Amino acid sequence: MGNKRSGGGLSSAQQAAKFLGVSVLAGAVLAGLALPAVGAIGLAAKGTVEQFDEIPANLKRPPLSERTTILDANGGEIAKVYSRDRTIVKLKDISPYMRKAIVAIEDARFYEHGAIDLKGVLRALNENAQDGGVSQGASTLTQQYVKNVFVEEAGNNEKAVAKAQKQSIGRKIKELKYAIQVEKELGKKLILQNYLNITFFGQQAYGIEAASQRYFSKHAKDLKLEEAALLAGLVQSPSRYDPVNAPQVAKARRDTVLQRMAEVKDITQAQADAAKKKPLGLKVSSPKNGCITAVDGAGFFCDYVRAVFLNDPVFGKTREERSQRWDRGGMTIRTTLDPKAQKSVQNSIKSHVYQDDPVATAVTLVEPGTGKVVAMGQSKPYGFGTNELTINLSADKAMGGSNYGFQVGSTFKPITAAAALEQGKKPYQRYSSPYKMDYPSPVSTCNGSWSNSEGSTVENEDITEKGPYGMKEALAKSINTYFVQLISDIGVCPVTELAAKMGMQRADGQKLNQVPSLTLGSEGFSPLTMAGAYATFANRGVYCTPVFIESITGPGGKDLEVPKSSCTRAMSEKTADTMNTLLRGVVEDGTGKKAGLDNRPSAGKTGTTDERKAAWFVGYTPNLAGAVWVGGSGSKGVEMENIRIGGVFHDKVYGADTPGPIWRDAMSGALEGKPAEDFVNVPIKDPSAKKPGRDDNGNGDKPSGDNGGSNGGADDPWPDITIPPDVIGGDDGLVGGNRGGNGNGGHGNGNGNSNGWNFP
Template sequence: MLFPAIGGAGIATKSGAKMVADVSTKFNAQTPSTVSTVLAADGSVLTSYYNQYRTPIPLDQMGKWVPKAIVAIEDKRFYQHNGFDTTGTIRALAQNVVSGGVSQGGSTITQQLVKNTLLYQAKTQAEQKAATEQTLGRKLKEAKIAIELEKKLSKDQILEKYLNLMNMGAGAYGVRAAAITYFGVEPANLTVDQAALLAGIVQNPTKFNPFNNPKDAKKRRDIVLSTMIGDGTLTKSEGEDAMKKPLTLNPGAKPGRSCSEAPSNGGFFCDYLWTYLTKTLGIPSTLLKEQGLTVKSTFQPSFQDAATNGILGASQALGRSSDIFGLGDQRIAVMDVLDATNGNVLALGVNKKFGNDANDASQTSNNFPSILTEGAGSTYKLFTAVAGLESGVGVNFVTGANAPYTSKKFKNGNKPYVVNNAGKYAANLPLWKALYQSENTYFVGLEDHLGSVDPVVDAATAMGLWAPGDTAAADKAKAEQQGSFTLGPLATNPLRLAVAYATTANRGTRCEPVPVTDILGPDGQPLINPKTKKPYFTPGTNCTANAIPPGVADTINDILLKDVMPGNSGQTAARAYTGDGRQIAGKSGTAQDNASYAFVGYTPQVVASVMAFNPKNNDPLPSPGGGEEGFGGGYPAMMWKLAMQNILNSYPKISFPPADPKVEAGNTVKNPVDCVGKTPAQCKSDLSKAGLKAADSGTPVDNGSVPAGLVGAQSPAAGQPITPGSIVTYSISTGKAPAGQPCAAGQDPATGCIPPTTPTPNPAPTPCQPGQDPATTGCVPGAQPGGAQPGGAQPGGSQPGNNGNGNGNGGNGNGNGNGG
């Protein structure tokens, strides 16, 4: 169409057609700023992201009345014009020229669609101003774009976009959001009076907001109904009946967009997910809040409830006050639950609700399950054991590091590093027993054997104790050669600790934690990063095979089963056993002075790390039996059990692969040196020549066969497995025989041995008296008292012997009976 010639200030020499010709028609008709939805693994809604509450729907889902009401009040010639209503616009332009600006609208629905789309798409103040400024140039631009748009889209398509776009007050954009906000129903279920109310709001969403201005809203509603009567959409009777209805609102709930609103105690997962999307994946927050994405998360609501309830229920299960690790306790307990096979984050439990009300002791906005907290204690011994097995020490390797142990490599300031144990341990434990029984001295000794803390820290890095690229703690531990690293004093992220243990559960494959399975755009396809032209997230790309050798992982798992499964003496985490026969491996840990403690337990499918600490002080944490010196096998293990008794029901019972025989054996050989009977100096010399190290146990041993001052015992003994470079511990003989040991041939009983006793001769048979039963008394029938016995052999049967072997041979008289 042709625009009329227009005069006025500044434009007297230009025709309308020339002005319109200069306007660009570049326009993106996509509906802006729609709600993104985050789904839990079961398909339920966890949370939503949005700046404007808008959920577009097709026109055929908007019901009968809203489209009719909007056309009646906003653009009654909508289905006749081509996007530009000549009659209304000429009238408005004439008035605008007279006034020197823009005082009247005359805009069609199509023009309003253009204007508001540009406004909501604006990213800067300048763009917002350009979309709303009261100038003739803007009106002409809208008109030209509207005309072009009507060539590309049908009237129904334009009306659908319009009804999904417009601000309808109270934070609702589009007809569906408005229908839910004001009436709690879908648009298709709106009555004619309700539809008229929504249509009336569009002109001025603030003035006609029925929550704040019900009288004005009702007046405007009735104007819309009158207009619908006037254009024949309603009969007079229908319209008047609708006007008589009172303004009745029934507000529906908007999608929750605060993590404090997340269902199933999911606030901490919700918060972690947002950080992952924006920081780890680098998705702009505006994209998440405006593009109508679908984020499919790994969140398992039932697992989350189990984790939270497991934490809160531990005290009752242990028979102590429910205030311990309750919602109001200032002490914090967390539980991170991961899928061990793929890194999916399934739940993040805390004894708090997610929120930032400083006056509510049950709330916190600190995401303790996914940030550095306190030390995790002996859970770090895992990394030293892995480093040792990778070096070939084997599971029977003995360090000889008995308590108290003074490190040969590491310092505590300017002094040698001295370490003790929390409890009594047998001397010279092998690696497998030292790990599940958690002997401190052994693992510092193993670090000494490795020659540096570096391989231990490298194992922790490979297994995922820190996020990729986060090398600060590892670099510091190496630079300072922190021999205490194996005892877990460093601030630990519970989520990363779970990742590290999942690497062993997953047979050496490390999987970075992921809280999503898919991120889809509004078209249902993976969301593309415009910079890389690749999806922001690709499932299955977060795992690294052979982070540690599978055989090492299998062997570690076989050892750590002993810390939980019944029947293993000295285990620390028996409370974690669920009692259903399922194989469960794990490791407990307790930091210095019992200020924090941890337990990490796992099956081949699931791993969960539990940590507890007091963020406000370093007071000792409670123990199950009372007192304030608890360990990781107490509360943390119980929390794990209570949660997993519910979670593990979702998984079949499967066993870990057996330990790797080659890893178990390590680089072992038979000990070629027999020090027994030699001087300590000769023992040291012989061991040194064999590539072994000697250490005096410091505890003399009774050995009556070896003179005092010589080596009376050693471990490992000659011929037993040993790893090159390991320590052989020897003990000096006292020259005395162990108490109760029989004397060897020629040995003097003065050494303490027991001399052989002289066998007692068998007594002479007793003849039976008259009437005496031989069967019950053992007398000899037929013999006369005091006379000679009948000739021939006596009945078979041996007499009781001295120190016999229990292999009675039926009457040969050798005294082998019951082994007296």
Template sequence: MRFPRRLLRPLGVLVGLCVLLGVVTAGMAFPVAGGLGVLSNEAGDSVTSSSVDLVNNRAPLTTTLTDSDGRPIAYLFDQNRTEVTSDQISPAMKAAMLAIEDRRFYEHGGVDWQGTLRAVVANSASGDVVQGASTITQQYVKNYMLYVDAQTEAERLKATEQTPARKLKEARVALQLERQLSKDEILNRYLNIVFLGNGSYGVAAGARTYFNTTPDKLTVPQAAMLAGMVRSTTQFDPVQNPETATERRNVVIDVMRDQGMIDEAQAREATDSPLGIADPLVRVPNGCIGAGDTGFFCKYVVQYLTEAGFSEEQINRGGYTIRTTLDRRAMEEVKRSLDDQVAPDTPSVANVMSLIQPGKEKHRVLAMGSSRTFGLNADAEETSYGLPYQPVNLGAGSTYKIFTAATALEKGLGINYSMQVPPSGYASPIYVDGGGRPIPVANASDGLPGRMSLTDALAQSPNTAFIKMLEFTGVPDVVDMSVRLGMRSLATTPFVDPGTGTRTDRSIAEVIKEQRLASFTLGVTPTSVLELANVGATLFSEGMWCPPSPIESITDANGEDVPITEESCQQAVEPGLANTLVHGMAQDDISGTSAAAAQAAGWDRPMAGKTGTTQQNKSAAFVGAVPEMSGAVITFDNSNRPRPLCDGGNGPFACANGNIFGGKTPARTWYGAVKPLLDGTPVTPLPPTDPRYLEGGAESRIPDVVGRGLSAARGELEGAGWQITTRTVDNTAPEGTVVGQEPRGAALPGEQVTLQVSSGSVPAPPPPPGAAEAGDGGPPPDGGDGDGGPDGGGDPNGGGPPPDDG
């Protein structure tokens, strides 16, 4: 008997299908039968393993970063997918998908042989795909293999190849899966995994992308459009092909009506409605680039999580909700103040700031930002480099004098110590060039008094005084103090050889200590703005250092808490030292180098601050703190060839001879951001001082001999080990009486004590009123902070000792 030609093809297909059915049945009944490779032990194990993975593993989900109030700031994903439960999906959506993709879903056991035979006949007769053969269970298996298992393009092609072996495995896994999960669970998982075009994976993403709604609110026409896109997200894209998409949607509606899912009136109303898609589509920006002004903070969060042990794959596929420490209002004020001082499109100039909340158990990062917009368009002065937390190579100037002062307090001096202020041109034995020759040190202003308290020195920032103090403290201990208080990257960042540009296996801190580079106290080393802000947080936490943490909590897709390993807090210095140093830095806004900026901002509460400027004014910095928050600002030329910066009326700009100082743009930025955040809140006093760190320890105390006769005074001082010099002054006290002593109260070991001895004569009359006394100790003009530091070689990645300090 001969069959007509038109029947040969479908008959052949039917025969092949019968054979396939027999193989699958045999495979399920006898998974280790021999004779066919597809039914080997290996194949059976593969099917079992796949079904176990399907049951236990989730599809990639979108991770959401939120601010401290729970409002989203960024989304991180490989696939834009938000998982929802079955009761969070509208009945219309489920009905539409079942109607067009698998009408017998609740009747078959994973493979619909009846539907498959019908589809084979229909498709063979037409010569095209007019009916689908795969069940929703099979489609779920295929989607899982494609979107979860496949990691490479080759694996993705293999997951969708049209071969009998793949189809057989898909069918066998589907049959096994139906024994492990309920029908409703399979349908829900399928609706969560299916791709719906335009970057939308799953119905939650699809509902948001096309209709700006949630899946529980999807209407019949909306659900029908989404279900219709499963066959081809390109052909039925409602943006690119609205007419075709509408026709396909109406086909789904008609099928829903024919199957009794909706009545005639509902079908007519649905088909008459417009597509109604959002214009533009509601796309979820992927990654920190879509986070706007919080992009730098977002990038820091990702880096922090990576360093804590999270992989990039975990973050981008885990579906976490990461509640951060970001304070939305603080972020707004920081960004506003940064941009007020330096316009975002200013060529080659960056103004960056970080803000941290002190605490003995956690230092929360409240905000960080840059005047430069976070982005990828370099022509528009955008950058994605972590400016507010990565080290700035130009340094932070005299803010590093904080570390010298802290070391001096720890070694026995007090904050009231009267320190020597050598005049400009001072040649220190430790401040030398490569050949060991002393290099004169200069101050930003002349006429300073010969001695001033450590408190006044922190406010007025004479370089010579701190280089002189460094002779006592030693460079290595000051470097270690900086790391303890917060500059941790100095101990972890490799030193780059300035001659060859190659990285070494030693850290910057190690090289500075080994070479005893005295310019360290002038702040020439690479500085992280975030770490500098954390120094203030450490001091206002009674000396307790904690890592600057951006994480409040992490929960997984099930709402379960996910632990994160953060570095433990450490007592960096004694509480009394930290509290007293805070008081020692409390004059900067009153008589110090940021006084003008503080006055202009209307600053009216206690604070601790320190300015900094590097040589040639290529960068300037300010660190300021109150009990509620600590912040740091650095303004610098961030081009490949930094030039000096001038502080003009419209903000800093590159110039030939710089005049920017820490008391200018950086201080104005800090006061401009912090004051609005504190307005209307109670004024918190500074912590109490510790007498031990006010006047110094016993090792630094010297006898007070004022009023004694010279012979007795000399005997007492020399007996205590101090060297004495004398100077005769006109005074009405009896001749030979000590009427003055420098230093008085405390002194550096080995420091010479000068006694002023009365001549017994009447002193000269005072100068007429209005005459200025040289060196009144007032703040340097125009916010200058007496800073400086190398611009060229000597200090790792920053420079060596300068001939002067700008």
């Protein structure tokens, strides 16, 4: 069949007049068909052929919305997301049966007329006039295509969609104008191709390829006769003829299409009769749309990718523009998600916190030096059911997270320590650090000073925790009073300024409060923020903004610009290296022992908040940083005392006993097979310290090496001083040298003389 066009050289206005049964020469009012209420219905009411030409000549044909595929860093599929499930295909990739079936049932004279079918339209208009409305369309495939373009342009705007679908004389006139243009520009084959790609077939399937996959789990090019007839029959009313929910009605409609194909000689009657005897033969594929279908618990990571797209100006100047671009889809987004790390995170979560526990956990892993977020998961999975959430517990409020984030407790103390080092304080800085004390007052801030007008006090976790302490031991034991004294000494402003340089903004987007209690973790942050901040330590003082997207290939294979990580120095290398040495001690000898990694250097800090509503472990190796939060996911939180989590009873939850092991297991799996890099360690000892001797009971101040004591001292009273191993015990034992017995000194056992060791 050829691509015949009607019109015989007539202008679009003349074609319109012919369409409406009006004499061009007369230029008469549009009343020849006795249309009802013409004066009140839009464009047609203008009445003249000239005014028809006032309609813009160019039909805007927006790119058809398609699926967007989100991939992990290795190219594996995380999820498909779409506003409209559609895969565009060429006409050659559509079964010939499908092409014939849709023309036969929707517009049998498609190849014989132009933009309009005068015979069909005149019949419809007369019947509409008698009905007093617009009950019969008789639209050609070209006109239907134009209508679908209007619907597509409306996107997800319900009012705009309703307007585009409204059965009115005005819309019909506008539809006609553009149909004439489309016929001239595209021709029959391209119109048919576009029509089959844009049309809705029900069950969330837009376009013939998506419909073929949905109902028969095959490509459109492989559709058989009876399958093509079924799909062609859906177009008139996808819900009424839905073969999934109304199979008998759908079969009757299919058989009508088959018979029509026989009548127009597309197939023989024998072929039609044979096809009618066949069952529907459905092989339905359930639609898998959105981040809710993401694999390995990556739904929240997937959703964060969407949030990045909708919030970053690199994808469009306004949110509306970015939203439209996202809805159009047709993109392939390769992300930073490491599938091995993600699986490790999910396995660790499932091992330690159950989905139906009264509390939840959230874990985020970030790569130091690149800002790449390689894993993100939580114990309450992505969804709308019981014990499921759509709130991303790892994210800030603006990116789909909780309203205020979570207080971080003692995991903020390293920020204060780093700020103090930047201000010139030494890592062996000592404070009295009593068990309980008043907050010092006044304390300088960025905009003045803070005064303890209410007489607020602070105390340590245990009554036995009494100073004086140096910074290393204060971090290892998480001494509250030490860090309150430290922040009061250097002022709050250096701490908040460093926090900002490390990417630490409150989860609700508000500024940090200028108060000394900041050092105890009184502000709410997200796990993503904390992981990124600690990655600064791992990266020797350089903070890199977190990124989720590696690349985007847009429709047509065009590479799109994506946001890049921005890396800036937050602190000196010396400060970062010193902090790494200090925090390594937390994992090796302090509160974070349960989080230690086998055969791999690591550092980190535990944290527990007031009333135990949140517990944290934030830690890192030189090549990976991670934050783990455990707590109540609701606004009121959960006091984690006398509670069972992951099948384990806790009288009190600490950062070390639940978040710590989660971090350890998640990091172990994520780092498997990667090099065990080491930190740049910094010796931390007080050069002014002098070592006193011991008497026979391990006390006193005899010269070093004299009479180390037959009973010996048990504990090392000088933890901040590094003692060379060759002077501990032995013939010249520093402490523990004895005379005739087996001395047990503060630094070792000795069986030697009393030569001792002289301090500088």
